[in-house]
Amino acid sequence: MHPQGAHATRAPVISVALLSVAVLAYEILLMRLFSIIQWHHFAYMVISLALLGYGVSGTLVTLLRERLLRRFGVVYTGSIMAFGVSAVLCFLVAQQVPFNAELVLWDPRQPAWLLLLYLLLALPFLCAATALALALMRYDRSIGRVYAFDLAGAGLGGLLVIGLLFVVRPLPALVAIGLLGLLAATIGARETGVSGWRVLPLVCAAAVLLLGCGLGSELSVSPYKSLSQTLRVPGTRVSGEYSSPLGLLSVVESTQVPLRHAPGLSLLATREPPAQLGVFTDGDGMTAITQDNGEPGAFDWLGQSTAALPYRMHGPAHVLVLGAGAGMDVLQALSLGAGRVTAVELNPQLIALVRDRYADYAGHLYQRADILAGEARGFVAGSRVRYDLIHIALLDAFGAASAGLYALNESYLYTVEALQDYLGHLNPGGYLSITRWVTLPPRDTLKLFATALDALALRGAPRPADHLVMIRSWQTATLLVKDTPFSQAEIERMQGFVHRWGFDVAWYPGMQASEANHSNRLREPYFYQAAARLAGAGRARFLDDYKYVLQPATDDRPYFFHFFKWRVLPEILALRGQGGMPLLEWGYLVLVATLLQALVASVALILLPLLVLRRRADTVPAASGCWRVFGYFSAIGLAFLFIEMAFIQRFTLLLHHPLYAVATTLTGFLVFAGLGSWWSQRWTRTRRQVRAIAYAVTGIAIIAIAWLVLLHAWPVSLTGWTLPARIMLTLVLIAPLAFCMGLPFPLGLSRLAEQAPQLIPWAWGVNGCASVVSAVLATLLAVQSGFSVVIVLAVLLYGLAALLVPAAQ
Secondary structure, three states: OOOOOOOOOOOOHHHHHHHHHHHHHHHHHHHHHHHHHOOHHHHHHHHHHHHHHHHHHHHHHHHOHHHHHHOHHHHHHHHHHHHHHHHHHHHHHHOOOOOOHHHOOOOOOHHHHHHHHHHHHHHHHHHHHHHHHHHHHHOHHHHHHHHHHHHHHHHHHHHHHHHHHHHOOHHHHHHHHHHHHHHHHHHHHHHHOOOHHHHHHHHHHHHHHHHHHHHOOOOOOOOOOHHHHHOOOOOEEEEEEEEEOOEEEEEEEEOOOOEOOOOOEOOOOOOOOOOEEEEEEOOEEEEEEEOOOOOOOOOHHHHOEHHHHHHHHOOOOEEEEEOOOOOHHHHHHHHOOOOEEEEEEOOHHHHHHHHHHOOOOOOOHHHOOEEEEOOHHHHHHHOOOOEEEEEEOOOOOHHHHHOOOOOOOOOOOOOHHHHHHHHOOEEEEEEEEEEEEOOOOOOHHHHHHHHHHHHHHHOOOOOHHHHEEEEEOOOEEEEEEEOOOOOHHHHHHHHHHHHHHOOEEEEOOOOOHHHOOOOOOOOOOHHHHHHHHHHOOOHHHHHHHOOOOOOOOOOOOOOOOOOOOHHHHHHHHHOHHHOOHHHOOHHHHHHHHHHHHHHHHHHHHHHHHHHHHHHOOOOOOOHHHHHHHHHHHHHHHHHHHHHHHHHHHHHHHHHOOHHHHHHHHHHHHHHHHHHHHHHHHHHOOOOOHHHHHHHHHHHHHHHHHHHHHHHHHOOHHHHHOOHHHHHHHHHHHHHHHHHHHOOHHHHHHHHHHHHOHHHHHHHHHHHHHHHHHHHHHHHHHHHHHOHHHHHHHHHHHHHHHHHOOOOOO
């Protein structure tokens, strides 16, 4: 019999639903906020934070069960209110924590700051999870109904935040989610019978606090992002900001010296660019709107950069620009004589910015070309048109790319499969042109060269190196790829262009070492030497010996910007006093640090308190029984998040953006796994749990492996479907797998309840600990070995769990 208090007898399902809406919306919004103030790979840390809060709540509610239930209404309402307030305030306070990802190995205080950040942001999830756990415990006879509203709310939360970000900027959206939490607390007070005069004044005061603090604050963007560095230039200012789920666009102008952005411009250029406006997405990836005042020759400089090479070698009639941005590459194509230009840009808000708001400034540039909103891979795969030139624009920031801060960004633009698609859409004699930043020691340019070699080999080229030409300036390198070998006439035109503008040849068929490294001199002709090794018989040895990972990216491992090798870390650390910082990949190392922090926090806040609780039990099962429980719930905790994280990353290709992938995948797994858990109740009071677990694990293995094969074989043209259609396809793929994945945990708890009920809270904590760790570990494994390995490991872990089902006592 439950302790009685001043609360109603009906379950507070409305407040539970609203709280679940707010919690999942908050989780996804945190990922969006981290994309702006840091980089998007911090999104995976947020999932771990949420699970940490849920794990700790299980410990808290178990240890204080009787006390909390005696004052259920007050504690339940207070926990929801605490979520609403802490969701906003904890993030604002977290922005004041002096954590700097770039100084993790230089400053011994940074790991401590990261741990503080981790715990601080877990607090809102702890508050919300405590309220949900109390509701499930107090109304155990209505647990199915409570859980159904919880799942329905979670599903709506993923949709809510996407729609909200189309209307308001991220910080006001955060305040709106906090206010939704306060609304849930108000309704929860009424549902549980808490006096209104005790709640309403607190809710009103909290609402005023959130509005004052949240709407009066600004995002603290990393000083290493391009926007922060640009705003240090005297006279620069943000003249406009435009938000959507795909990014926060910041338009920057200078009131003193006009901004000029011309990547790869020759040092012998005869004319500087006109005035420009800088456009940054999430504080990074600058692209420029170039002023067109009708002056003759104003755009001559566009023919004096490495990216102009394909136009000087062969006058393309129809050009496809992938990643139009603010239009510089479109302007280059039109200025250098392209008869028709088609351009694809992922963010429709950026297209509207150039086409409408700044149309006069840009000379109505986007009215002179075919500008389409879409994702590059999907557009190419779904197109039946062939082009004379496909040009991939240079949109990422040089500082972030060179410092390894994009190391964990999935990029399906530069994979072997992607280059095969591009080459298949060229007219005979057409070019694929890709321009990248020059980094020293050479990294991404060489990786791109190796990727092109593999793509050509898979398309049947007998001598792939004969299909490549690469040149460089002091700042950029441009790679040209053909589906047929380059002719001698084309090579001569390339050489003339290089000599005229003071560039250097890095590779062409038949090139001699003496032709490299003349104008923009390096200590050694590194680019030519590496290209020759990659194109020669000693490629495998070179890839193994090189200090960076140059193995081509694939759709299974789409981490083009990942170059880190552990064996080089001691050497880099020895050089840290001599400017070695740019040689490290900070995104990767910060995620490793996050994994270590998750391990420490999980053990301290989940396992140790539950071990203390176990010692207080009247009976202690044999050690073998404890180890079986530990192994079972650890295995399913790791496996569930492995599959979830792998699908999030894999569906980024289908849904075009990490935020869409996270929102859709989390919503799908929550709803359908919850339905599976609800369905498991039909076995909870029988002796068929072991058989049911075996059926569930078999279903998971069959469906996961089937989907693994399907995701490798599916046509990329599906990515050209409308967003609602792609979301529906994602949910259809997730549904059967998630349903089966929702069975093992409640079935295991049900069996444990019959055999050793005193271990249930310990099992809950073990599962929570494994989930916290697996959210980050899955990403690291995907970087090293690919999504397929992560999914196969998950299937093996589920198989291990089936062998470790807690035995009868």
